[in-house]
Amino acid sequence: MSSGSRNEELESLLEAKYELEFCEDGEKEACFKAFEQRISGILEMHPGISRSELIEAIGSRYREFKSARIRAQRRRETL
Amino acid sequence: MPSAHATPNLPFNDDEFSVDPKDWIPALLLQADLELEIAEKRNHLLRRLSTWYSLITIFRRLERDKMVAVDPTARDKKYHKAMLEFLIGSGSILLLELECHKQIDSRHIGIPFESVVAQVQELRDDLRMWHGDMTTARRAQILTDVFGLKE
Numbered sequence: 001m002s003s004g005s006r007n008e009e010l011e012s013l014l015e016a017k018y019e020l021e022f023c024e025d026g027e028k029e030a031c032f033k034a035f036e037q038r039i040s041g042i043l044e045m046h047p048g049i050s051r052s053e054l055i056e057a058i059g060s061r062y063r064e065f066k067s068a069r070i071r072a073q074r075r076r077e078t079l
Numbered sequence: 080m081p082s083a084h085a086t087p088n089l090p091f092n093d094d095e096f097s098v099d100p101k102d103w104i105p106a107l108l109l110q111a112d113l114e115l116e117i118a119e120k121r122n123h124l125l126r127r128l129s130t131w132y133s134l135i136t137i138f139r140r141l142e143r144d145k146m147v148a149v150d151p152t153a154r155d156k157k158y159h160k161a162m163l164e165f166l167i168g169s170g171s172i173l174l175l176e177l178e179c180h181k182q183i184d185s186r187h188i189g190i191p192f193e194s195v196v197a198q199v200q201e202l203r204d205d206l207r208m209w210h211g212d213m214t215t216a217r218r219a220q221i222l223t224d225v226f227g228l229k230e
Contacts, residue, residue: 010226020201021139025132025190032197046225052207057221059208067147074148 013038013058014065021066102145103158106137110165124180128173128190131166135198138162146209160210163202170199 016038020031039051046054113130141162145155177192222228 007226007228010228017204020197025194028194028197028201029191032194032201042225049221049225052211053213053217053221054225055204056207056211056213057218057225059211060218061222062208063147070143070147 009042010058010061013042014062017058017062018066018069102141103162106134106141106162109134109137110162113169124173124176128177128195131169131173132190132198135166135202138166156210160206163206163209167199167202167206170195170202174199 013035016031016035020028020035023031039054042054043049043051109130113127113134142159145151146159151159174195177195219229
């Protein structure tokens with residue numbers, strides 16, 4: 001698998017986490033399942049990594065992702 | 080007769096906060112309220128669930144303003160971690176009680192049981208993401224192996 005497609009995989013995972021965090025309460029279960037599906041898919045390919053390790057490893061990337069989204073949203077609101 | 084301005088029973092020393100910004104106090108007041116309810120074992124499960132969700136809303140707003148939009152201070156990090164741990168603990172208790180009271184359906188307040196389970200797991204993940212103790216080397220190894228990234 002190329003690093004480009006693996007980066008896309010990370011972007012998709014961060015997007016799924018963001019949707020999970022910001023979805024309406026009524027959508028929480030569906031968003032959680034979508035996020036878990038992505039996590040499970042990755043862990044199947046990497047049996048030496050636990051779920052909690054994967055979550056922790058992407059933590060700083062997710063913070064950057066969320067920060068960029070929030071800044072962009074605030075810029076749009078001020079326009 | 081107690082004064083009309085009696086000091087509330089808060090889970091912290093009031094003196095500690097007299098010179099600090101009041102940013103975390105609304106969340107702590109709500110936390111104190113929730114802790115009191117749990118301690119008294121009142122049977123208002125749905126109301127407590129609703130309060131828990133309100134606290135999460137306040138927590139997320141503070142997280143966005145104090146932890147994401149700007150570089151967090153050491154104090155912000157401590158409160159963020161403590162509040163996350165509290166939300167996970169109280170959410171876990173609410174889940175246990177919801178399981179024990181099958182006649183109480185959380186859908187009555189628009190929240191399916193499975194959504195509460197998902198919410199608690201999300202908070203657990205957030206605790207790991209923000210405050211985990213993974214070594215830099217292990218993080219770099221995972222990001223490289225899984226996503227082909229360098230830290």
